[in-house]
Amino acid sequence: MNKLTQLATVAALVTAAGVLPCVAQAQVIKIDGSSTVFPITEGVAEDFQKMKKGAIKVTVGISGTGGGFKKFCRDETDISGASRPILTKEIADCKAAGVEYFELPVAFDALTVVINPKNTFLKQITVAELKTMWEPAAQGKVMTWDQVNPAWPKAPIKLFGAGADSGTFDYFTEAINGKAKASRGDFTASEDDNVLVTGVANDVNALGYFGYAYYAENTAKLKAVPIVEKAGKPGVLPSEQTVIDGSYQPLARPIFIYVNAKSLAKPEVKEFVEYYMKAGPKIAKEVKYVPLPPKAYITNLEHLAKGKKGTVFGGVAEVGVTIEALQAREAK
Structure with a gap:
């Protein structure tokens, strides 16, 4: 039996045993965007992948908020990390490509x-x-x-x-x-x-x-x-306390993930985002960001359940938004 025949035979046996299809079916969740949001998302992704025992692969890139939105609004990624809200041009690009999205604040950063x-x-x-x-x-x-x-x-x-x-x-x-x-x-x-x-x-x-x-x-x-x-x-x-009490200004800011609404229809993306809302606050604190109050993550999940898409910022990267003001806005 020559080498190629041997390889073909091994491949056939492996396929028959169901090994290759299992590898091929590993679902992939594509995330890109902000290097600021990256430490939280990467931490959540690592824990999620361990929990799923390799059945779901989560890739996390760092092409920057603007670079991430370019890919997101071309429908190339499932989730985009952002260290500012989506801007008017990006909103228009997403609309032109038929990309609808959920805006989920995940923590506060002290730039x-x-x-x-x-x-x-x-x-x-x-x-x-x-x-x-x-x-x-x-x-x-x-x-x-x-x-x-x-x-x-x-x-x-x-x-x-x-x-x-x-x-x-x-x-x-x-x-x-x-x-x-x-x-x-x-x-x-x-x-x-x-x-x-x-x-x-x-x-x-x-x-x-x-x-x-x-x-x-x-x-x-x-x-x-x-x-x-x-x-x-x-x-x-900058510190957790000065961000919470609003005294670290004007460089305290909310950071976000944006979720493609079409991607959210995929069970693996939905499960990952729900896991992010539960595990994200702990990981945000571990990597030294300021988690939002627990109610904020519940509000995020409610927005997903109710299909509340779009942004509450109107395409402007506002300065000086406090945690309290952000919560009031998101609750409307």
Whole structure:
């Protein structure tokens, strides 16, 4: 018996035993989007796959909120992670492709401004100083720390921030510069927050921003900067408490998953989303985000059951939404 015949015989025996069809039937749930939401979704996906003993495969990508919505609105993914609400153009793209969706808030994030631990002069930073540093007009002009605040040294500023496809980029620029996507372009940008962590950790003159989970994982390498919302107010550090009490502004924000309504008709997607609402709060806390109150996850499940599709944000990435305000809006 030659080699090919042997292989064919083995394949026939395996098929007869029912092994290959079992492997082939592993159902796949496709998720992409925000790197900020990724730690929660990845944690939920790992636990869910273990529970299902490999019968369902969950893939989780990190092409950024904007990149994720591009795929989602082309009907290429089942679920999209988002660190800001869906925007007007994305709503139109989804509508054009016949993609209906459920908007499910899953946690709150404290978008964190970080510096190198060897930086000894930056004790806090105002929103106005961040704007001076990050606004489009700063490009090629505001290059040293003393240009932002004369009390700071004449040393080069090395900036690290989210890439243009990131919801974190949209939110930060809206909150700090007053307009989403309005930013200087001469900084190190990445959708992968670990690249930004490494950049700030390796440069004493660096400043960067990203989701709180990536700071919490790297407190030995990074220092969080207290944010002063308005001159005269004290600086506030990001934490669970300052997010809950609403004092960490304007960089506290809700984060979401969006579920394709057509995908939700598949039993495996429905089961995964329901599992996410139950396991998500615990995993969100584990990865250092702020879980929503229990009622919020019940409301999400009620919206799924009642078929309440669409967004409550009207296509705008709002700044300064508190947990309380979000709950009131979702409950309507």
